[in-house]
Amino acid sequence: MSGNTEPLSPRAKLAVTAGKAAAAVSRAAGRGSGSVIGGKVALRLDPDLLGRLAQHLDVILVSATNGKTTTTRLIAEALQASGPVVSNALGANMPAGITSALAGGSDARYGVIEVDEKYLSGVARDVTPKAIALLNLSRDQLDRAAETRMLAEKWREGLAGTQAVVIANADDPLIVWAASSSPTVVWVAAGQEWKDDAWSCPSCGGVLQRPSDDWFCGECGFRRPAPSWALSGDHVLDPHGSAWPIHLQLPGRANKANAAVTAAVAATFGVPPQVALERMYAVQAVAGRYDVVQFQGRDLRLLLAKNPAGWLETFSLIDPPPTPVILAVNARGADGTDTSWLWDVDYTRLAGHPISLIGDRRLDLAVRLEVAGLDFRVCESVDEAVRASAPGRIELIANYTAFQDVRRRVGN
Numbered sequence: 001m002s003g004n005t006e007p008l009s010p011r012a013k014l015a016v017t018a019g020k021a022a023a024a025v026s027r028a029a030g031r032g033s034g035s036v037i038g039g040k041v042a043l044r045l046d047p048d049l050l051g052r053l054a055q056h057l058d059v060i061l062v063s064a065t066n067g068k069t070t071t072t073r074l075i076a077e078a079l080q081a082s083g084p085v086v087s088n089a090l091g092a093n094m095p096a097g098i099t100s101a102l103a104g105g106s107d108a109r110y111g112v113i114e115v116d117e118k119y120l121s122g123v124a125r126d127v128t129p130k131a132i133a134l135l136n137l138s139r140d141q142l143d144r145a146a147e148t149r150m151l152a153e154k155w156r157e158g159l160a161g162t163q164a165v166v167i168a169n170a171d172d173p174l175i176v177w178a179a180s181s182s183p184t185v186v187w188v189a190a191g192q193e194w195k196d197d198a199w200s201c202p203s204c205g206g207v208l209q210r211p212s213d214d215w216f217c218g219e220c221g222f223r224r225p226a227p228s229w230a231l232s233g234d235h236v237l238d239p240h241g242s243a244w245p246i247h248l249q250l251p252g253r254a255n256k257a258n259a260a261v262t263a264a265v266a267a268t269f270g271v272p273p274q275v276a277l278e279r280m281y282a283v284q285a286v287a288g289r290y291d292v293v294q295f296q297g298r299d300l301r302l303l304l305a306k307n308p309a310g311w312l313e314t315f316s317l318i319d320p321p322p323t324p325v326i327l328a329v330n331a332r333g334a335d336g337t338d339t340s341w342l343w344d345v346d347y348t349r350l351a352g353h354p355i356s357l358i359g360d361r362r363l364d365l366a367v368r369l370e371v372a373g374l375d376f377r378v379c380e381s382v383d384e385a386v387r388a389s390a391p392g393r394i395e396l397i398a399n400y401t402a403f404q405d406v407r408r409r410v411g412n
């Protein structure tokens with residue numbers, strides 16, 4: 001045990017109890033797990049509750065545009081080698097959801113917490129984390145590059161002087177800019193596939209030079225820091241130069257990068273890379289993502305892609321043609337209601353795959369694919385799209401609410 005082991009005050013206990021009651025009422029009313037409403041009620045009764053719940057924990061915060069839910073899960077898995085872990089495993093990543101998750105973990109040693117990008121600085125202030133993992137920043141929904149730059153600036157101000165060890169991706173210039181104000185940073189060369197939001201220097205606005213795996217600003221000298229950990233093909237290189245093989249059930253390069261960051265975080269808490277990597281292998285799916293479900297005699301793999309960088313990473317991990325692909329796009333509140341981002345995604349990567357389109361905005365997607373010169377079929381439902389696809393593996397790629405719709409329909 002670390003830190004303060006004092007029991008919760010009567011007020012904090014009352015807040016936790018009231019939060020649990022509110023969550024139970026919400027569940028009974030059929031409104032999901034109730035964790036967010038429970039957390040809101042509890043925070044209303046005790047605004048300092050989040051900090052109090054975190055007092056007896058070694059807290060690790062994880063934030064990014066993409067991969068934070070998966071990396072949170074990998075870190076939670078790895079740290080269980082060293083003690084019990086409480087985590088917001090289902091991705092409720094704003095203060096109310098985080099409070100609710102921590103309230104259920106009074107016996108834990110570690111709190112592994114995914115944090116929405118906009119709340120990182122505030123949550124870091126409240127919970128005094130031991131470590132903060134920062135993976136990547138790119139535009140999400142309708143955010144444009146300037147807003148991503150502002151977010152990096154907010155992180156930079158919020159993390160200045162933090163006591164936490166910051167574990168940060170050296171290959172993402174915005175992440176480096178954000179993390180550079182922290183006194184202790186462990187740099188991980190985790191790669192960056194999507195570079196469209198990182199051509200201008202976060203420090204001076206100059207044009208970044210990008211020779212092979214390096215980057216630097218010719219104007220002000222801001223440059224890629226020397227990493228102590230690295231992802232190299234299918235291996236993690238540790239600070240001593242040892243290479244540890246990555247075996248994951250989760251697919252794709254992005255998840256190998258998540259594993260490299262996880263190994264660096266685990267080492268900060270004394271868990272050696274080989275132990276951490278072994279434990280990561282146990283993770284098959286994360287909140288339904290990457291799950292393969294049987295549906296109408298096919299094996300449907302469920303993939304989530306929420307923004308241009310996410311779609312690009314997902315195209316790189318699907319099985320080659322002629323594996324059928326179903327694309328599902330909605331534009332409801334949680335997705336962003338504007339679909340202009342479709343034009344930022346290079347769909348020609350799907351050439352050769354039989355493609356079916358579903359979701360509220362399938363016609364927007366159809367226009368986009370028509371212009372890209374691809375063949376496709378527009379379907380009314382996931383059932384119709386699956387029936388129209390050859391038996392065997394089908395890759396289904398969906399944005400946020402479309403993903404939830406599909407999960408409900410296919411019983412996952």
Ligand SMILES: [Zn+2]
Nearest residue numbers: 201204217220
């Ligand atoms: Zn510069």
